[in-house]
Amino acid sequence: MRLASIDLGTNTCNLSIADWSPHKLDVLHAEKQPIKLGAEGFSNGNVSEPAIQRVLTVLSKYRETISKYNVENTQVFATSGVRNAKNQQEIISRVKTITGYQLNIISGEQEAEFIYRGVRQAVPMDEKPYLLLDIGGGSNEIQIASMGKVYYRKSFDLGIARLLLKFQPSDPLTEQNIKDIHDYLSVEMKELISIAEKYQPKVLIGSSGSFDTFASIYIHKAGLVGTYKHAEWYEIPREYWLEIYQELTQKSREKRLKIPGMEAMRVEMIPLASVFTEFLINLFRIKVMIRSAYALKEGVFQSMARNLLDR
Numbered sequence: 001m002r003l004a005s006i007d008l009g010t011n012t013c014n015l016s017i018a019d020w021s022p023h024k025l026d027v028l029h030a031e032k033q034p035i036k037l038g039a040e041g042f043s044n045g046n047v048s049e050p051a052i053q054r055v056l057t058v059l060s061k062y063r064e065t066i067s068k069y070n071v072e073n074t075q076v077f078a079t080s081g082v083r084n085a086k087n088q089q090e091i092i093s094r095v096k097t098i099t100g101y102q103l104n105i106i107s108g109e110q111e112a113e114f115i116y117r118g119v120r121q122a123v124p125m126d127e128k129p130y131l132l133l134d135i136g137g138g139s140n141e142i143q144i145a146s147m148g149k150v151y152y153r154k155s156f157d158l159g160i161a162r163l164l165l166k167f168q169p170s171d172p173l174t175e176q177n178i179k180d181i182h183d184y185l186s187v188e189m190k191e192l193i194s195i196a197e198k199y200q201p202k203v204l205i206g207s208s209g210s211f212d213t214f215a216s217i218y219i220h221k222a223g224l225v226g227t228y229k230h231a232e233w234y235e236i237p238r239e240y241w242l243e244i245y246q247e248l249t250q251k252s253r254e255k256r257l258k259i260p261g262m263e264a265m266r267v268e269m270i271p272l273a274s275v276f277t278e279f280l281i282n283l284f285r286i287k288v289m290i291r292s293a294y295a296l297k298e299g300v301f302q303s304m305a306r307n308l309l310d311r
Contacts, residue, residue: 001308002028004066004074005300008055008103010037010081010137010161011209012265015062016297017069020305025121025298028069033058034265037081038137038161045086052091059099075304076101079111079296080138080159108155112141114299115207120147121302122232122294123205131201131284134295135210135273137161142192142280144199152195158188160210160269160276173249173271181275196284203288204281205233207295209266210273215291216261217244236289241281248274 001021007014017029035055040048059076066074076095082088083105095103106114115134119125125147132143138159144152166184169177206214218236219228221243228234236244247259249271256267266273281289 001305002069002071003301003304004069004071005297005304006059006062006074006076006101007297007300008035008059008076008078008082009209010079010139010159011035011269012137013055013058013062014297015065016301017066017071018301020301022305025294025301029065031065032265033061036137036161037085038165041165042085045084047081047085047087047091052094055091056094056098059095059101063099063101073304073308074101075104075300077104077106077300079106080108080136080155080157081161083107084138084157108139108141109153111139111296112143112153112155114296114303115141116143116145116150116153117299117302118294118296119205119207119292119299121298122292123290124233125205128203129199129201131204131280131286133204133206133211133277133280134208135160135206135276136208137269140276142189144195144201151199154191156189158185158276160272163272163276164269167272169272171271172252173275178249178275181272182279185276185279192280192283201284202286203290204284204286205290205292206277207292210270210277211291213261213263213266213270214241214244214274214277216263217247217259218261218291220260232293233290236291238287238289241289245274245278 002019004017012032013035014032019026037047037051082091092103095101127146129144134141136159139155139157141155218240219225253267
């Protein structure tokens with residue numbers, strides 16, 4: 001079954017075309033383009049006109065790409081950036097008019113569910129609780145889950161684009177920047193203190209976006225580029241993570257760009273994503289850090305396929 005998904009995030013718009021079967025996902029084409037919905041700010045809660053134009057340009061390009069494949073079904077969905085926009089109906093209407101696509105706005109709960117489904121396809125989880133983290137531009141999805149059960153799930157509107165707009169930190173980050181962000185997160189996510197004590201997950205599974213960049217830097221440092229090229233999951237050892245964290249928070253933008261494995265479109269946001277990740281690692285006293293190659297889009301593919309099969 002050949003499927004296509006377009007994920008309209010806050011920072012990037014991701015296209016994936018794949019052949020799906022119950023036991024295998026064969027990706028035929030994948031790409032992502034920066035759209036930066038918050039680049040001009042969110043004036044009165046609205047996505048700006050330049051940002052909407054970027055969205056329409058990228059979606060039109062993706063439509064041309066999809067037309068070259070015999071795709072049975074295409075789903076186009078948007079997450080936090082459009083979900084929280086006051087002018088979301090205007091965006092939906094213009095996407096329909098220009099591209100013909102119906103843009104579906106998914107809730108934070110739905111987004112987290114798709115991420116969970118995707119991670120389960122990649123990582124051999126068991127019945128102990130794991131901390132699942134997906135860092136986005138508009139929101140961050142945090143879950144405590146095992147292979148068979150979700151114990152806690154919440155989408156926090158604390159995405160990295162929002163944190164950048166709020167704090168406008170120095171480059172590189174200062175110790176005061178990091179302290180201010182930690183203080184803010186401690187208040188905004190104070191419920192996680194009791195969650196951490198109740199479930200005590202020791203393994204963090206990170207997916208998408210920032211974790212793809214963390215993973216890319218790690219495999220370059222460890223000399224594992226060829227070995228892990230198609231891996232569905234792998235551990236990022238603590239000693240490597242600490243080295244990566246120091247580099248990403250202490251180096252300037254120019255120097256970050258020179259780090260092997262760094263993705264240029266994430267160079268501005270990756271320092272705060274690192275701070276967010278390390279904050280949770282310390283809060284939950286995480287011992288093992290895993291990167292999952294599967295996340296939101298794989299969960300969406302699974303859902304799409306099941307819906308088509310049930311018809």
